[in-house]
Amino acid sequence: MAAPTNNMARGYAVTDPKNYLDFQVKEYELEPLADDRITVAVECCGVCGSDHHTISGGWGPWETKFVVTGHEVVGKVVEIGKDVTSVKVGDRVGVGAQVGSCGDCKWCKNDNENYCPTPVHGYNTLWPGGAEHQGGYSTHIRAQELFVFPIPDAVPSVEAASMLCGGLTVFSPLVRNGVKKGSKVGVVGLGGLGHYAVLFGVALGAEVTVFSRSDAKKADALKMGAKAFVATDPGFEKGHFREFDVIICCASSSSLPIDELLTCLDVGCKFVFVGMPEEGIKNITSQSMAGSGVALGSSHIGCRTEALRMLEIAAEQKVKPWIELMPMKDAAKAIQAVEDGSVRYRTILTQDLV
Amino acid sequence: MAAPTNNMARGYAVTDPKNYLDFQVKEYELEPLADDRITVAVECCGVCGSDHHTISGGWGPWETKFVVTGHEVVGKVVEIGKDVTSVKVGDRVGVGAQVGSCGDCKWCKNDNENYCPTPVHGYNTLWPGGAEHQGGYSTHIRAQELFVFPIPDAVPSVEAASMLCGGLTVFSPLVRNGVKKGSKVGVVGLGGLGHYAVLFGVALGAEVTVFSRSDAKKADALKMGAKAFVATDPGFEKGHFREFDVIICCASSSSLPIDELLTCLDVGCKFVFVGMPEEGIKNITSQSMAGSGVALGSSHIGCRTEALRMLEIAAEQKVKPWIELMPMKDAAKAIQAVEDGSVRYRTILTQDLV
CATH class of the missing domain: 3.90.180.10 (Medium-chain alcohol dehydrogenases, catalytic domain)
Structure with missing residues (x-):
């Protein structure tokens, strides 16, 4: 070249x-x-x-x-x-x-x-x-x-x-939300971004659960290293009350069951959108966030130090x-x-x- | 008694x-x-x-x-x-x-x-x-x-x-968002909660700016110790790009200019609702949060250690x-x-x- x-x-x-x-x-x-x-x-x-x-x-x-x-x-x-x-x-x-x-x-x-x-x-x-x-x-x-x-x-x-866009886009909110060994990470939507959220969540030592509309990608998620897979059928949130330290939302649907997903976050934790629904996010009430003092946020790619750390982890942990x-x-x-x-x-x- | x-x-x-x-x-x-x-x-x-x-x-x-x-x-x-x-x-x-x-x-x-x-x-x-x-x-x-x-x-x-409800409800998100000497705090809405957000923000050493629909409460806000007062007329956000380390929203209107207020938050910071609009929060897009990697959250009163610290600060700083x-x-x-x-x-x- x-x-x-x-x-x-x-x-x-x-x-x-x-x-x-x-x-x-x-x-x-x-x-x-x-x-x-x-x-x-x-x-x-x-x-x-x-x-x-x-x-x-x-x-x-x-x-x-x-x-x-x-x-x-x-x-x-x-x-x-x-x-x-x-x-x-x-x-x-x-x-x-x-x-x-x-x-x-x-x-x-x-x-x-x-x-x-x-x-x-x-x-x-x-x-x-x-x-x-x-x-x-x-x-x-x-x-x-x-x-x-x-x-x-x-x-x-x-x-x-x-990794340089897709990987970094999820790696940055994972590390900025303190994900480390033993953290519980939720990932909503298993596409290009979601698959990286699983891989890097696991590489950081977290237990990762994937939320998806159906069971179609369950086998893939588990093969990527996810501990659990949850199809978001009505009532799905029941067994996951305040389970997660962060949820990375990689889905770009504007009709996500956000209130239910918020109940799955531990006190003070964050639901981070990296998928970008073209329509707005609907049906959010401050009451649904107050119950556990949680927040909805978003994130934009990542910085150089995060990119370098991500690549280092990818090398060390053999992220594929x-x-x-x-x-x-x-x-x-x-x-x-x-x-x-x-x-x-x-x-x-x-x-x-x- | x-x-x-x-x-x-x-x-x-x-x-x-x-x-x-x-x-x-x-x-x-x-x-x-x-x-x-x-x-x-x-x-x-x-x-x-x-x-x-x-x-x-x-x-x-x-x-x-x-x-x-x-x-x-x-x-x-x-x-x-x-x-x-x-x-x-x-x-x-x-x-x-x-x-x-x-x-x-x-x-x-x-x-x-x-x-x-x-x-x-x-x-x-x-x-x-x-x-x-x-x-x-x-x-x-x-x-x-x-x-x-x-x-x-x-x-x-x-x-x-x-202070025991009104004060603590704003004191908890102030301290949980790291407010200290020199922090820049925005307060939206000057009612019972908002007035405490100003008083305790100031007592913690922050520079507080009040956002309100009109200038009606400007004199009060400044007397409470706010450094600045902003009426949320169209374009109000222009001079406040990424100025604040946290914004405590004490207004209970569901038609707040949230997208504009979000641009006033520094990177990675939080907009915390303690006012509880009965209707949902409208017109939120993940794009509006991604630009500065900010988040919208809420909070529920405070814990004992925060209550005791608040009362101690009220005594020391003569919060009235x-x-x-x-x-x-x-x-x-x-x-x-x-x-x-x-x-x-x-x-x-x-x-x-x-």
Whole structure:
């Protein structure tokens, strides 16, 4: 894998949200290689639900003229800006759903750069000054050093890729809610995010219970390491009063049995949405939270220190995501599978443009 | 003040929720003086919004045959069960919105007895076994030792009374959310609870900002020690991005500008409802919480250690609640004022039955 020629990359681009499954190979200029940026030659890239929401226009009009999605990238460092010190050319690295932040605000300085008010996202985003950033269904991406994570040797690239958004999105609320050996973790919904919540919950030493609408994924959940599986039939909450130290909600339905799930949280604990129902959350009363002094919250990816710790744990605990590989040219098929909910449990696109 | 004669108390009772302003003096038998219980001769009793909700049937049908409300009691210990060691006859004590718990569960043992799944409330409640407990618009109440708090000499009875529910209800979420010197605290709604959130926020060393629908209570808020006052007109949130370490919501409207208020919370912080809108909370999206990784929660009174610390701080910092005194026979007038929202900011009924 080589550095880009004349600053140009090639990627699988969508040019019209109305035809969002029509990926075409496009050549485009990368953003400048600023002093704190790194160029990564893409080896593989995970497919995230966000990719579908963005290219279809479901999350609103685009910021960039066309969109090359992909924000779960693993590849090799092929260029570094002159201020970069943490990696060198040739290193294997990962980049997730954020490639830039201001670096100056309170949050960039206190391990909350994932909450920087002026983030640069993994695609469909502009750098300050206006340069477009495109994503990882491509030959190359550029990112600020802070968002480029060395991948431990023990973690294969295709296994690391979807950890960088999907994994980190659940790992951050797990550790921010104090999950450790013996913690009781609930996971609602077993999709791409939910499967990572099980894997990393278990890797952190927690006892994980999966809540799902039916028993369809029970065998998978148990194979991933979950201790228990609960189909959310009426009355499901009865045997789980105040059992959990945190519940990570990975479902994106807006008709979840939230009041019932809240009774499953121990006093003072939190129900964290990482799934993003497009409609609002309904039927919440403060009374339903007061009974055990619990809270409903949400979370946005994770910070660098969490990403590094996650990768370290993945290496040590041999965390194995359940992934399906496809060549990058099958991006449309991969997006279709996200739309159908048929992915088990994350798709990784492998490089075929070089 | 004497011990009850023949185990009988007298109180201002409501006998029919349809005529909930028709208080009549009634004589009734107290629950037994169990070994861990204390009899308190009532000196004064605060009037809480819950009193109105309960006697009017707004919170559902009654548990007891008639209701003597009042769960912000200060008085003298006149009898103690044989296992009681923390107070003696003659001590001045307070009792709040909880008078009993199981004593055996995990929560009773980890300073969360206010979240015991089998609590005995301040009135309209039964002890295990079925004995009725009546409240503090009366000559005497009985409570478990755990819920009887010595009142520091520096705090007058009429000032301590409404701290025991109103004060503790906001003090607990303040301290559980880490409020200390220099913390930034938002308080939504300046009523009985909100005024205590300001007073105790300030006493803990925080900078307090009050959010209210109009400027009507601005002067009061500043006099209570608030640093700033914000009328929630459209766009009000603009100057307060991520300013607060916690927001205590004391308003009971279900049409609060919650999304806007959430943007005023710092990353990872909490919006705590202690006001209880009868309708649900509307228009919440997980997206509105994800932006700063914040949460919406609630809280239920507080535990003994928090009550004792609150009273200690009230003594040390000379916390002065804004109260109006009335003789107990004016209970109907006091309830009417709660209903009208005209109380500034808490009414205390003083003993007139003995």
